[in-house]
Amino acid sequence: MSTADKLRRASSLSRILHRRILYQSTRSFTTSEGHRPTIVHKQGLDILHDPWFNKGTAFTMTERDRLELRGLLPPNVMDSEQQIQRFMTDLKRLEKQARDGPSDPNALAKWRILNRLHDRNETMYYKVLINNIEEYAPIVYTPTVGLVCQNYSGLFRRPRGMYFSAEDRGEMMSMVYNWPAEQVDMIVVTDGSRILGLGDLGVHGIGITVGKLDLYVAAAGINPQRVLPVMIDVGTNNEKLLKNPLYLGLQQHRLEGEDYVDVIDEFMEAVYTRWPHVIVQFEDFQSKWAFKLLQRYRNTYRMFNDDVQGTAGVAIAGLLGAVRAQGRPMIDFPKMKIVVAGAGSAGLGVLNAARKTMARMLGNTVTAFDSAQSQFWVVDAQGLITEGRENIDPEAQHFARKIKEMERQGLKEGATLVEVVREVKPDVLLGLSAVGGLFSKEVLEAMKGSTSTRPAIFAMSNPTKNAECTPEDAFSILGENMIFASGSPFNNVEFGNGHVGHCNQGNNMYLFPGIGLGTLLSGTPIVTDGMLQAASECLAAYMSEDEVLKGIIYPPISRIRDITKKIAASVIKEAIEEDLVVGYREMDARELQKLNEEELMKYVENNMWSPEYPTLVYKDD
Ligand SMILES: NC(=O)c1ccc[n+]([C@@H]2O[C@H](COP(=O)([O-])OP(=O)(O)OC[C@H]3O[C@@H](n4cnc5c(N)ncnc54)[C@H](O)[C@@H]3O)[C@@H](O)[C@H]2O)c1
Ligand SMILES: O=C(O)C[C@H](O)C(=O)O
Numbered sequence: 297m298s299t300a301d302k303l304r305r306a307s308s309l310s311r312i313l314h315r316r317i318l319y320q321s322t323r324s325f326t327t328s329e330g331h332r333p334t335i336v337h338k339q340g341l342d343i344l345h346d347p348w349f350n351k352g353t354a355f356t357m358t359e360r361d362r363l364e365l366r367g368l369l370p371p372n373v374m375d376s377e378q379q380i381q382r383f384m385t386d387l388k389r390l391e392k393q394a395r396d397g398p399s400d401p402n403a404l405a406k407w408r409i410l411n412r413l414h415d416r417n418e419t420m421y422y423k424v425l426i427n428n429i430e431e432y433a434p435i436v437y438t439p440t441v442g443l444v445c446q447n448y449s450g451l452f453r454r455p456r457g458m459y460f461s462a463e464d465r466g467e468m469m470s471m472v473y474n475w476p477a478e479q480v481d482m483i484v485v486t487d488g489s490r491i492l493g494l495g496d497l498g499v500h501g502i503g504i505t506v507g508k509l510d511l512y513v514a515a516a517g518i519n520p521q522r523v524l525p526v527m528i529d530v531g532t533n534n535e536k537l538l539k540n541p542l543y544l545g546l547q548q549h550r551l552e553g554e555d556y557v558d559v560i561d562e563f564m565e566a567v568y569t570r571w572p573h574v575i576v577q578f579e580d581f582q583s584k585w586a587f588k589l590l591q592r593y594r595n596t597y598r599m600f601n602d603d604v605q606g607t608a609g610v611a612i613a614g615l616l617g618a619v620r621a622q623g624r625p626m627i628d629f630p631k632m633k634i635v636v637a638g639a640g641s642a643g644l645g646v647l648n649a650a651r652k653t654m655a656r657m658l659g660n661t662v663t664a665f666d667s668a669q670s671q672f673w674v675v676d677a678q679g680l681i682t683e684g685r686e687n688i689d690p691e692a693q694h695f696a697r698k699i700k701e702m703e704r705q706g707l708k709e710g711a712t713l714v715e716v717v718r719e720v721k722p723d724v725l726l727g728l729s730a731v732g733g734l735f736s737k738e739v740l741e742a743m744k745g746s747t748s749t750r751p752a753i754f755a756m757s758n759p760t761k762n763a764e765c766t767p768e769d770a771f772s773i774l775g776e777n778m779i780f781a782s783g784s785p786f787n788n789v790e791f792g793n794g795h796v797g798h799c800n801q802g803n804n805m806y807l808f809p810g811i812g813l814g815t816l817l818s819g820t821p822i823v824t825d826g827m828l829q830a831a832s833e834c835l836a837a838y839m840s841e842d843e844v845l846k847g848i849i850y851p852p853i854s855r856i857r858d859i860t861k862k863i864a865a866s867v868i869k870e871a872i873e874e875d876l877v878v879g880y881r882e883m884d885a886r887e888l889q890k891l892n893e894e895e896l897m898k899y900v901e902n903n904m905w906s907p908e909y910p911t912l913v914y915k916d917d
């Protein structure tokens with residue numbers, strides 16, 4: 297019997313056993329008032345939102361099936377004692393001094409207040425978020441969302457989104473109908489295996505999908521009634537969670553190989569059967585699956601991987617900004633020497649896209665590709681990657697440097713980051729390593745040798761504590777002239793002479809909402825490289841000459857709704873160019889093709905949801 301079959305059998309046996317116990321216990325207590333069943337006239341989310349009937353995670357599996365709750369709660373069934381223990385742990389934590397991150401000690405408390413508002417009144421929640429996006433994006437999104445996922449068992453109150461678990465195999469096609477919305481435009485899905493730079497957080501990773509969708513609503517105006525956060529729980533390899541009785545997910549190691557792919561396949565089939573036009577964004581899957589799943593689905597479904605593709609587009613836009621900031625034209629990009637620390641889903645995504653962009657600028661010939669390749673030096677946990685590396689990840693293979701060539705540069709397989717920076721003297725040092733402080737004083741000192749007139753540091757890892765360095769560290773060593781970007785927000789640095797060191801936020805949030813909205817409104821059946829490139833170029837061109845010369849290479853988050861609109865329009869234009877445009881609602885492909893620039897922007901704008909109360913009218917049917 298395969299592992300999958302064994303698991304299925306074990307789960308159905310436990311359900312039968314559970315049912316028997318339940319039956320026996322009701323039989324022996326039939327006379328006692330407290331144990332008479334309560335008749336309810338509701339099912340699904342209506343039950344979970346009713347304080348009289350809601351039992352949260354304590355709904356048994358049989359009840360979940362009876363009441364159409366399957367998939368609407370995390371998979372681990374808890375008893376009321378455990379529920380109270382979870383609640384009390386959280387309550388007590390508040391009594392201690394909260395240490396929520398370097399910039400805001402009250403971040404988690406703010407998240408709770410916003411989360412409660414989200415549960416009570418969606419329109420008001422999004423109005424608050426949109427009107428104060430600069431202040432609250434760091435609460436609902438990175439960095440606080442990382443802390444939320446780490447503390448999710450205590451913070452969990454009312455479920456949001458859907459949970460598909462390894463135990464639901466064979467059931468997903470019917471479970472999707474437990475979701476109340478007839479139409480879903482956008483799904484963000486994770487398996488919780490690499491949440492930001494925090495590692496495997498299992499089922500608690502659901503928080504990141506909620507955070508990403510908050511930005512879809514706030515920045516792209518996707519209707520909040522049509523978004524769906526999804527957690528696919530295939531187990532966790534986080535030993536702490538496996539031992540924690542209050543963990544909300546399946547307490548088993550992660551499924552691997554075909555068993556794993558079967559679960560993801562079943563999920564994709566189920567959601568596309570119910571909502572054939574939905575767009576699925578894959579988020580925070582560990583690298584080994586991120587690439588494989590992207591290849592598996594990208595030509596069949598409307599999907600993309602944010603960490604691989606969104607990050608790549610944002611990084612390219614930033615790199616082009618760094619070229620312009622030197623007073624050079626973008627076309628000089630292929631001359632940049634770039635050292636990348638981190639060769640996971642994000643690092644390799646950036647490397648592949650940057651190489652393609654350079655090669656295109658050089659004429660797209662074989663020599664152009666080779667020449668582009670030689671502009672990158674990649675350092676991972678084992679140091680510089682060369683062709684001498686044993687068991688090299690096939691995705692990283694393209695960027696492995698020739699041993700002879702490296703010897704000429706005074707470098708060898710496994711050379712340390714500081715050695716590489718010292719020898720290469722790069723224009724850009726870009727980190728996607730998830731190692732906080734990796735750009736140490738020594739590394740930044742080595743960057744002083746950069747041959748660039750304006751060196752750039754991209755410390756892109758999240759959340760804040762994982763940033764490869766802080767802007768203070770970088771500016772204090774490299775001086776005012778340097779360009780700085782980080783994945784999580786930091787404040788600008790004041791030099792005390794009236795000058796300011798700009799801290800740009802290089803985060804995929806500047807792209808994914810626009811990619812999703814453009815995909816939706818063009819109706820394209822797939823998300824192509826051309827569309828991603830168009831999105832990235834649009835972001836690169838968004839900053840004015842004056843701004844980039846001041847070192848401002850990304851827009852402030854206060855402009856995110858405007859930039860998202862423009863990115864969506866650029867994706868639609870590319871879909872038209874590639875003859876993939878289908879249209880959306882009453883706008884068909886032919887009409888869409890006829891729109892001029894201004895009309896296209898109006899079309900995008902008119903389809904963006906805004907948080908305004910509609911007039912409600914009661915109709916009994
Ligand atoms: N700013 C953004 O928009 C953005 C987008 C996606 C991911 N990220 C961040 O990027 C980080 C990495 O994500 P991922 O999916 O690629 O993770 P991953 O775990 O797949 O990859 C991490 C990589 O870093 C390497 N690494 C580890 N220690 C290192 C060291 N000491 N020196 C050099 N390299 C080292 C690993 O070998 C691996 O190649 C995370 O912190 C994530 O939050 C940021
Ligand atoms: O979530 C973010 O803030 C960016 C990115 O998707 C990440 O995984 O770090």
Ligand SMILES: [Mg+2]
Pocket residue numbers: 492579580602603
């Ligand atoms: Mg991510």
